Amino acid sequence: MKKLHPGVKVSWRISAYIGFIIFAFxxxxxxxxxxxxxxxxxxxxxxxxxxxxxxxxxxxxxxxQLSYDRWFYEFTPDNLKIESGVxxxxxxxxxxxxxxxxxxxxxxxxxxxxxxxxxxxxAGYSAGGKGFAAEGYIPAVDVKEAEKIRDFLMKKIxxxxxxxxx
Numbered sequence: 001m002k003k004l005h006p007g008v009k010v011s012w013r014i015s016a017y018i019g020f021i022i023f024a025f026x027x028x029x030x031x032x033x034x035x036x037x038x039x040x041x042x043x044x045x046x047x048x049x050x051x052x053x054x055x056x057x058x059x060x061x062x063x064x065q066l067s068y069d070r071w072f073y074e075f076t077p078d079n080l081k082i083e084s085g086v087x088x089x090x091x092x093x094x095x096x097x098x099x100x101x102x103x104x105x106x107x108x109x110x111x112x113x114x115x116x117x118x119x120x121x122x123a124g125y126s127a128g129g130k131g132f133a134a135e136g137y138i139p140a141v142d143v144k145e146a147e148k149i150r151d152f153l154m155k156k157i158x159x160x161x162x163x164x165x166x
Contacts, residue, residue, distance in 0.1 A: 001072035001083065007113030008140030009068050014109060016060045024053075073138050075152065080120065080136050094136040096156040098122040103134075104146045116146035120153065 028049060035045050063086065072083045080094040103119040110116060120136025141149065 001074040001081070002141075004068060004071050004073075004138070005113075005115035005140040005142055006068075007110070007115045009064050010113055011107075011109045011140070012064050012067065013060070016064065020056060020060070024056075071139070075149075082136065082138070092135065094120060094122060096153065098124065099136070099153055099157055102150045102153045104150055106143070110140070114143060115140040116143050117141075118146050118149050 032045060032049075036042070066086045067084075070084060070086055070089075072081075074081045079096060080092075082090070082092040082094070084090050099120055100123050101121045103121070105117045105119065106115075107117075118136075118138040118141060119134035120138075122135045138149070
């Protein structure tokens with residue numbers, strides 16, 4: 001089975017830290033006010049937040065590495081197999097017969113790091129309206145590999161449509 005592009009770890013890291021900063025800002029402001037009101041000293045509060053920040057950074061780094069190490073995909077003769085998840089494992093099989101379209105997405109971070117996300121839309125799958133909800137979602141592959149995947153799947157689609165006729 002193939003692994004994701006290593007640049008996805010940077011992308012995941014940026015997303016995690018941005019989310020943490022937004023969450024921590026509101027949490028710090030509210031907790032800081034409460035702790036000062038009940039008589040905690042400023043330095044105790046500061047040390048507590050620094051320790052919590054370090055623990056959270058360690059958690060994020062470990063989680064990203066575990067997520068990366070447990071994300072695989074493989075193209076078999078009949079379907080695409082995807083395996084992902086740290087705590088809850090997800091095993092997906094996407095039969096080529098159900099593939100309707102293949103999209104390649106490259107955000108600014110992906111362009112800087114040299115990878116693409118591949119969205120494989122299938123017939124009968126409606127998990128949501130966003131691209132990452134596609135049944136066959138591969139979040140990070142090399143740019144050339146993404147083109148090869150799209151060409152491979154589009155050949156499968158066109159071969160199927162030629163065999164079926166109008």
